[in-house]
Amino acid sequence: MKKISHFLISKRTIFLAIIGVLMYIAISRYNISLWYILIFGVITGVVFGKVFCRWLCPMGFLMEIVMSLNPDGKFSQMYQYHKLGCPIAWISGYLNKFSIFKIKLNIDTCKNCGLCDKQCYISTLEPQKYSLYKETKINPGNSYSCSKCLKCVEVCPNGSLGYRVK
Ligand code: SF4
Numbered sequence: 001m002k003k004i005s006h007f008l009i010s011k012r013t014i015f016l017a018i019i020g021v022l023m024y025i026a027i028s029r030y031n032i033s034l035w036y037i038l039i040f041g042v043i044t045g046v047v048f049g050k051v052f053c054r055w056l057c058p059m060g061f062l063m064e065i066v067m068s069l070n071p072d073g074k075f076s077q078m079y080q081y082h083k084l085g086c087p088i089a090w091i092s093g094y095l096n097k098f099s100i101f102k103i104k105l106n107i108d109t110c111k112n113c114g115l116c117d118k119q120c121y122i123s124t125l126e127p128q129k130y131s132l133y134k135e136t137k138i139n140p141g142n143s144y145s146c147s148k149c150l151k152c153v154e155v156c157p158n159g160s161l162g163y164r165v166k
């Protein structure tokens with residue numbers, strides 16, 4: 001099971017490309033109302049949190065290409081800016097706190113190595129506030145900005161972080 005989830009996470013951008021292109025074709029060819037996409041985004045938000053941006057969205061895929069051209073520079077900030085105009089990002093970001101699936105820590109197996117925090121763009125930006133393993137800090141997976149890249153889950157050497165219901 002762990003191998004399957006790590007495989008899916010490591011191939012996330014490929015899934016995003018395929019699903020994003022299919023969604024774009026479906027919307028443009030069959031004139032699917034953007035309201036349906038919004039409802040779909042809200043439903044996925046209730047179940048999974050903000051997965052739409054990094055797993056399903058054609059625009060998200062384009063932004064990831066732009067970011068990859070200049071990973072440490074200005075382009076990486078554009079990823080956040082383009083979401084300002086997207087109601088799916090607003091709503092599902094808010095739903096990160098309440099979604100059925102969440103990023104959860106198994107304290108018993110965690111070795112406090114800190115690798116998860118180093119991978120997370122939220123905890124690296126605000127380490128005084130967020131941490132995936134320090135109990136005194138806020139779990140970045142519940143924050144508005146977490147787009148469920150799941151790098152934290154992938155990087156943990158002990159399988160202590162999971163994206164699960166309980
Ligand atoms: S999925 Fe994990 S690494 Fe990615 S933003 Fe959310 S908490 Fe951070």
Ligand code: SF4
Binds near residue numbers: 113132155160161
């Ligand atoms: S990477 Fe895993 S073991 Fe290391 S601190 Fe994070 S949860 Fe704990």
